[in-house]
Amino acid sequence: MTGTPSDERHSTVPPPASEKYDVEAGDAVHPGRPVTVDRYSGPARFNHWITAASLVLLALSGMALFTPKLFFLTALFGGGQWTRAIHPWIGVVLFFSFLGLFFRFWRANLPAREDVDWVAHSGDLLAGHEEKMPEVGKYNAGQKLVFWSMSGLIAVLITSGIVMWDQYFYPFTTIEQKRIAILVHSIAAVLAICVWIVHVYAAIWVRGTFSAMTRGHVTGGWAWRHHRKWLRELVARPGNGRNAPPHSPAE
Amino acid sequence: MFPPIPNPSVDPAAAKARFSDADLIRRSASEITPPAQRLTEVAKLIDVTKCIGCKACQSACLEWNNLHEEIGISDGTYTNPPDLTENSFTLMRFTEWVNPETENLEWLIRKDGCMHCEDPGCLKACPSPGAIVQYSNGIVDFIHENCIGCGYCIKGCPFNIPRVSKADHRAYKCTLCSDRIAVGQGPACQKACPTQAIVFGTKEEMKGWADFRIKDLKSRGYANAGLYDPPGVSGTHVMYVLHHADKPSIYAGLPDHPRISPIVETWKGVTKYVGLAAMGFAVAAGFIHHLIAGPNRVSPEDEANAERLTGVAPSGSTPSDGHEAGRTT
Numbered sequence: 144m145t146g147t148p149s150d151e152r153h154s155t156v157p158p159p160a161s162e163k164y165d166v167e168a169g170d171a172v173h174p175g176r177p178v179t180v181d182r183y184s185g186p187a188r189f190n191h192w193i194t195a196a197s198l199v200l201l202a203l204s205g206m207a208l209f210t211p212k213l214f215f216l217t218a219l220f221g222g223g224q225w226t227r228a229i230h231p232w233i234g235v236v237l238f239f240s241f242l243g244l245f246f247r248f249w250r251a252n253l254p255a256r257e258d259v260d261w262v263a264h265s266g267d268l269l270a271g272h273e274e275k276m277p278e279v280g281k282y283n284a285g286q287k288l289v290f291w292s293m294s295g296l297i298a299v300l301i302t303s304g305i306v307m308w309d310q311y312f313y314p315f316t317t318i319e320q321k322r323i324a325i326l327v328h329s330i331a332a333v334l335a336i337c338v339w340i341v342h343v344y345a346a347i348w349v350r351g352t353f354s355a356m357t358r359g360h361v362t363g364g365w366a367w368r369h370h371r372k373w374l375r376e377l378v379a380r381p382g383n384g385r386n387a388p389p390h391s392p393a394e
Numbered sequence: 395m396f397p398p399i400p401n402p403s404v405d406p407a408a409a410k411a412r413f414s415d416a417d418l419i420r421r422s423a424s425e426i427t428p429p430a431q432r433l434t435e436v437a438k439l440i441d442v443t444k445c446i447g448c449k450a451c452q453s454a455c456l457e458w459n460n461l462h463e464e465i466g467i468s469d470g471t472y473t474n475p476p477d478l479t480e481n482s483f484t485l486m487r488f489t490e491w492v493n494p495e496t497e498n499l500e501w502l503i504r505k506d507g508c509m510h511c512e513d514p515g516c517l518k519a520c521p522s523p524g525a526i527v528q529y530s531n532g533i534v535d536f537i538h539e540n541c542i543g544c545g546y547c548i549k550g551c552p553f554n555i556p557r558v559s560k561a562d563h564r565a566y567k568c569t570l571c572s573d574r575i576a577v578g579q580g581p582a583c584q585k586a587c588p589t590q591a592i593v594f595g596t597k598e599e600m601k602g603w604a605d606f607r608i609k610d611l612k613s614r615g616y617a618n619a620g621l622y623d624p625p626g627v628s629g630t631h632v633m634y635v636l637h638h639a640d641k642p643s644i645y646a647g648l649p650d651h652p653r654i655s656p657i658v659e660t661w662k663g664v665t666k667y668v669g670l671a672a673m674g675f676a677v678a679a680g681f682i683h684h685l686i687a688g689p690n691r692v693s694p695e696d697e698a699n700a701e702r703l704t705g706v707a708p709s710g711s712t713p714s715d716g717h718e719a720g721r722t723t
Contacts, residue, residue, distance in 0.1 A: 378704055
């Protein structure tokens with residue numbers, strides 16, 4: 144069970160001007176039954192799925208070269224030579240695609256006061272007591288952790304990847320530097336895959352999440368339950384909220 | 395003089411292969427059962443003290459392996475080409491060294507190329523099954539049709555030997571003329587050497603011959619003469635006799651204590667196992683959590699609260715269409 148119906152009447156008041164909205168472009172609430180909330184614009188979703196596809200392809204081709212037990216995965220890419228040749232290029236696609244996501248999402252992923260409280264109560268969340276969690280904005284501390292660790296890991300992966308991309312960059316580094324780059328690249332890749340597993344699992348576990356990245360919107364109940372502060376900000380935003388007609392335009 | 399290697403008949407009927415895939419003791423990215431019987435270990439001994447720098451070995455290597463080195467640019471030294479390439483499996487490296495004890499200029503000439511390590515770093519780094527093999531006679535060979543051109547062998551090698559071709563994206567290095575040795579011939583470079591600075595035979599024979607040479611050198615004032623058969627890679631199947639075996643690095647950077655880099659060992663060892671375990675653990679944790687905690691569903695109350703917040707009077711019951719709103723658990 145989440146918040147009581149009485150307490151939200153006071154909190155529909157717009158937040159003070161000093162408080163930052165962590166509402167992103169295109170986010171909008173559409174009153175109705177049920178309420179629907181626009182969470183990701185078409186270009187944001189496209190950007191996300193390009194990144195997702197390249198990350199999966201990179202994980203498959205990278206794991207094939209990481210351990211002999213998974214070398215058979217090279218068959219998916221047309222053999223070992225193709226896997227070796229194509230992996231770095233997919234990495235370039237991922238880097239620029241993720242850069243797009245980074246500039247879209249970084250502001251809403253800045254740390255907020257409630258993040259500390261959220262992390263302290265993350266055990267309650269996993270145990271199914273979401274009512275004990277603080278109200279959070281567009282992203283909770285866990286999502287922010289996924290965002291920032293992916294940002295850092297992808298920066299490390301592209302840098303170390305270029306050092307070991309012998310076809311074009313062989314003369315620029317020493318063999319010892321290339322050895323370090325390979326070790327760093329493999330460790331960062333393992334961590335990135337673990338972060339990705341957490342990200343995918345969270346989307347599966349928290350039902351109603353996938354529609355945010357497929358159709359672009361979630362239900363009001365989903366927003367109320369998981370990102371109530373964000374929902375309140377959206378409702379309190381000028382041109383939205385109580386007096387807005389159903390399906391008002393986004394901006 | 396070391397007795398010359400006989401030239402057995404090259405008639406295909408008479409020439410029987412002395413080793414084959416049945417004699418592999420290591421195969422890259424594969425687990426194989428080594429044969430019960432190991433072949434006699436072979437070795438090439440390069441006596442640096444007898445080398446006159448004629449480069450007959452370099453030419454013979456190009457000729458036998460049908461390689462064509464590009465005409466490059468002289469860098470002003472006798473070392474030509476300036477480095478090993480995918481076409482030059484062997485290279486005479488010339489060093490002008492002033493001996494601090496005698497103030498004499500010594501012209502050190504070392505024939506560089508694959509050392510055929512007993513513990514081959516290239517093979518251990520290789521991700522492609524069967525691209526690098528080691529025969530029980532000690533020869534480490536690249537099987538080019540299995541090579542994917544990743545260059546991991548370059549990082550694994552303690553001697554900086556393999557080179558990846560820009561043309562076909564496969565790695566190349568000295569084969570120890572495995573094709574010649576398989577039919578009882580000596581390596582091409584050894585055959586071409588006019589001073590017996592290169593000799594070839596069993597590893598035991600070569601060590602014995604080296605002892606003889608070292609004794610001779612010591613009797614002539616080279617107190618530090620010795621054999622280069624580095625234990626850091628469990629010995630090699632190409633060995634050097636050096637006049638200054640106490641400082642191999644004066645010979646154009648021959649490593650003093652070669653071994654597979656600990657970075658490569660960490661990458662191919664603990665990182666691989668811990669990494670796979672971490673990823674497996676993350677997936678398992680998700681499964682178990684979902685089994686125990688069940689899905690996190692939006693309740694009808696959540697939907698009603700959202701409707702109230704947006705100013706629509708809640709119906710008091712479940713929202714009309716089941717738009718993503720599951721039942722409470």
